[in-house]
Amino acid sequence: MRNYKGRPPLSYYRTALPGVDYAELQGKLIVIEGPDAVGRSTQVRRLKPWLEEFGHAVLDTGMARSALAGKGIKEAKAGNTLGPITMTLYYATDFADRLENEIIPALRAGFVVLTDRYIFSIMARAIARGENRTWIERTAGFALVPHAVLYMRAEVKDLISRVVVGRGAFDYWESGLDLHFGKDMYESFVRYQSSLIQVFDDMADPYGFHVIDASQPVDRVFESLKKAISKVVEMDVPAKTRVKRKTARPVARVAAR
Amino acid sequence: MQVFLQNRCPGRLIVVEGIDGSGKSTQISLLSQWLRRRGYAVTFSEWNSSPLVRETTRRGKKKEMFTPTSFSLIHATDFADRLEHYIVPLLKAGAVVCADRYAYTAFARDVVRGVDRSWVRNLYRFAIKPSLAFYFKVPLDVALGRILGGRDALKYYEAGMDLGLSRNIEESFRIFQGRILEEYESMIEEMGFHVIDATKSIETQQKEMRRIVVQEFGRTRPPGVLGTEVRVAELQG
Numbered sequence: 001m002r003n004y005k006g007r008p009p010l011s012y013y014r015t016a017l018p019g020v021d022y023a024e025l026q027g028k029l030i031v032i033e034g035p036d037a038v039g040r041s042t043q044v045r046r047l048k049p050w051l052e053e054f055g056h057a058v059l060d061t062g063m064a065r066s067a068l069a070g071k072g073i074k075e076a077k078a079g080n081t082l083g084p085i086t087m088t089l090y091y092a093t094d095f096a097d098r099l100e101n102e103i104i105p106a107l108r109a110g111f112v113v114l115t116d117r118y119i120f121s122i123m124a125r126a127i128a129r130g131e132n133r134t135w136i137e138r139t140a141g142f143a144l145v146p147h148a149v150l151y152m153r154a155e156v157k158d159l160i161s162r163v164v165v166g167r168g169a170f171d172y173w174e175s176g177l178d179l180h181f182g183k184d185m186y187e188s189f190v191r192y193q194s195s196l197i198q199v200f201d202d203m204a205d206p207y208g209f210h211v212i213d214a215s216q217p218v219d220r221v222f223e224s225l226k227k228a229i230s231k232v233v234e235m236d237v238p239a240k241t242r243v244k245r246k247t248a249r250p251v252a253r254v255a256a257r
Numbered sequence: 258m259q260v261f262l263q264n265r266c267p268g269r270l271i272v273v274e275g276i277d278g279s280g281k282s283t284q285i286s287l288l289s290q291w292l293r294r295r296g297y298a299v300t301f302s303e304w305n306s307s308p309l310v311r312e313t314t315r316r317g318k319k320k321e322m323f324t325p326t327s328f329s330l331i332h333a334t335d336f337a338d339r340l341e342h343y344i345v346p347l348l349k350a351g352a353v354v355c356a357d358r359y360a361y362t363a364f365a366r367d368v369v370r371g372v373d374r375s376w377v378r379n380l381y382r383f384a385i386k387p388s389l390a391f392y393f394k395v396p397l398d399v400a401l402g403r404i405l406g407g408r409d410a411l412k413y414y415e416a417g418m419d420l421g422l423s424r425n426i427e428e429s430f431r432i433f434q435g436r437i438l439e440e441y442e443s444m445i446e447e448m449g450f451h452v453i454d455a456t457k458s459i460e461t462q463q464k465e466m467r468r469i470v471v472q473e474f475g476r477t478r479p480p481g482v483l484g485t486e487v488r489v490a491e492l493q494g
Contacts, residue, residue: 015373079309081309096327096330097327101324132382135382141376142326
């Protein structure tokens with residue numbers, strides 16, 4: 001992975017947002033991406049306190065959590081009547097609201113922003129539904145280029161076991177049931193998630209994803225994520241901990257002998 | 258950049274555009290009645306009217322949460338929902354769909370709000386190209402005179418108050434509408450608008466619109482375009 005330490009301030013992909021001074025953005029933007037049920041939110045929950053331990057202020061955010069559109073999206077999904085273009089744009093609205101009202105202010109204040117999904121999930125869902133790639137890439141082009149995009153990659157079989165063991169049922173949208181792919185939820189899930197993974201894989205190179213093997217045990221995935229984040233976010237040991245370690249380590253060694 | 262998708266459906270899409278107070282809603286209403294009397298199956302779609310996003314738009318406006326980008330995107334979401342669930346199926350069925358405002362409204366308003374011109378053009382690339390797009394050309398003072406006299410108080414976003422043009426809401430509205438007017442004027446050729454002189458009498462404008470419709474659609478209903486009597490016959494059969 002490229003070392004982003006000391007890189008210039010954050011910028012956008014294609015289109016500048018009106019009224020944003022990009023030079024002011026001093027924080028770090030870390031994106032966790034990947035298909036449904038790959039374990040992103042579990043990892044984000046663990047990464048936040050880990051980063052805070054090093055003295056970083058952390059904002060965690062995720063899809064459909066905006067004050068503006070979060071509720072509307074949930075209601076629209078409950079009705080199962082969202083068309084593919086409408087869904088894409090509703091999520092883009094949600095993203096814009098969070099970007100301008102949460103993420104950018106946090107970056108301005110020097111936070112580490114940890115986001116569970118980003119434009120890539122919105123794009124992947126649109127592309128998997130047959131929408132025009134250029135259209136969605138340009139539409140999402142006001143997004144900030146993150147310091148790191150950590151793509152948690154797994155095979156469909158790994159996702160299935162997580163869905164069955166963890167949730168006990170298949171979800172309408174996660175199974176892409178609006179696409180009328182298969183005879184039932186299982187078949188539809190397999191086809192839809194396979195195409196999503198394919199689309200994510202295709203984006204990995206052009207968008208510089210750092211691929212994390214998410215089929216490993218949770219702790220191993222956590223270690224890989226921490227290692228990748230350490231390359232981007234300053235991880236100086238906080239003064240307090242440093243003092244502790246200096247005294248604690250020799251003692252431990254002695255005890256081990 | 259290619260704007261809009263070609264209409265490959267048998268139905269026809271008629272669009273009216275113009276600043277507030279240009280009289281476009283009156284004209285499209287008269288035109289649709291006339292088309293109905295001529296045997297066309299006519300339906301309506303109004304800007305910003307999708308039930309799916311209504312609550313979100315209401316919340317954003319009430320709490321003044323919108324940025325130019327999220328304002329643009331929520332209107333595109335509204336438009337997409339109406340297009341996917343209403344306009345396209347009706348065009349497939351062969352109806353004449355009359356739209357009071359279309360993507361051009363976003364092209365004008367959102368650009369005035371500071372959104373990138375080519376970004377918003379791309380945003381609406383999934384829209385269907387109208388069969389006819391009428392632009393109601395009117396001087397700013399005439400439109401303002403029609404509006405500011407007999408109507409409810411201006412609303413925050415309607416007056417472009419989010420742009421900080423003026424603390425006075427009426428003054429803000431005036432400046433905002435003036436800029437939108439400039440955007441419309443610059444689009445006339447690019448978008449192939451049929452320009453209607455909206456300072457003329459209502460009857461004269463309507464006559465001109467009907468002339469253009471006949472010129473485009475022909476004197477008899479084109480094959481595949483649904484008529485009111487056909488629909489009744491089908492229901493009875």
